[in-house]
Amino acid sequence: MVNKIFQKLGISKLTKNMRSFENYKDLIFVLTQKEIKLRYKNNVLGYLWSIAHPLAFAFVFFIAFKVFMRIQMENYQLFLITGLFPWQWFSNVVTSSPMMFFGGNGPIIKKVNFPRSFIPLAVVLRDTIHFILSIPVIVLFLFIYHKSPSISWTYGVPLLLCIQFLMIYGISLMFSSINLFFRDLEKLVTIFMTLIFYFTPIIYPVSMIPERYQFLIYFHPLAPLILNWKNLFLNGTLDSAYLVISLAYSIVFFTVGYLIYKRLSWRFAEVL
């Protein structure tokens, strides 16, 4: 039954040799486990290193904007951290997405028939788990600034998690597939990520954007999502307009990404 659904979803047109549902599940598990092991190299320091990255960023921006440029804002440090963690999750996945089918995965794609979409999925899952594990760090900083998590996190966090997951999974399916054919996509993505970072209200509040440009927020797929993360972490609120817009964007990204992947996936073994 579940197998039929899997096949209907076209999870793998190539997979005519029957895999059981349990095998699909295990495959996702094992691939994700592999990614986690490779990232953290089996030690706690690995986790600390990847927490250190956004914190270092937060520190730099704090010095530059609060200390030097004297931005008028209360708890600017906290403001930075609540935006930088979701951004890091997004940016890690998207930046690594063009290379997902390379790096040791080539030979198995050429020889073994399995749903290729599981490889990006494993990377996205790894970074999702990492993001969830970094939420306690955010909580810690909230306490430092005499704030505390709100009850609305119980539904807000899973909701935003799902939206962002769908969005970045769609983007990685798209970029990882296309990069097999156009191998300079990786460089383009790196450049674009820098642009997107500064065009997203992460290190500055929306109120500082001149009013006549503020409507642009709605045309920026990532901005409403990041703003909601910040609202949720700082004030325990969700903006429903932002929520609907970001959900719509993530559905679009996922659909487009999946269609591109499906269109190209049967050629992967030819180009690798």
Next chain:
Amino acid sequence: MNEPVIIFDNVSKIYPMYHHFKGGIKNFMFNLPKAVKSIKNSRFEALKNISFEVNKKETFGIMGRNGVGKSTTLGLIAGVLRPSKGKVIVKGRISPLLELGAGFHPELTGRENIMLNSVLMGLTRAKVLRKMDEIIEFSELREFIDQPIRTYSSGMVSRLGFSVVANLDPEILLIDEAFAVGDMGFREKCIDKMMSFKKSGVTMVFVSHSIPDIEKICDRAMWIDDHGVKMLGNTYDVANSYRNFSTMR
């Protein structure tokens, strides 16, 4: 008895030449008309109209020079490639044997790689855990099994690769130049294992440059040359013709 499980019906495989993409998006955009034209015109026919069948429980050898389409044939059987023309029908679960443990990750330990590879081949984790000891035993690598694969020699890696496949319960086994590496003792063990597969009724497709190996193991053989079937039939006849052909050139 003669129930075909792999059927190739007039199969052709044409690859577009992907080199125009290799310059990336930038080059593609700057040379758009030329690039589009080259996609349409430059093609490479890796297989031309080949037809053959492999029966259930049969051991089928494929021989031929480099670059004549042997690997493409295996790719089509494994289902990682699609035929451009014709039909490929495969009935049963396929276990490809990756040459030199190609599916292994160098940073993971032997044990972790066994798990990863077996699940990729279609087993469940529970089943692999049950078989883990047996696999490690077969590989004779117990002392190194919790070391990262990158510390292994190439012979050890191919040992581990074969041990995974040997314990898969394959229905159809695809072997591409598998135990070219490895010491004499282990090579013998591999041949023995293949013989026992053969006895227990596993269908095998065996691609090799080693004609003696094919002769030893296979019931029937196919000789591919110039992207088509040059000869198909009894292993000894095909092997002899191939040998004569090779020495003549």
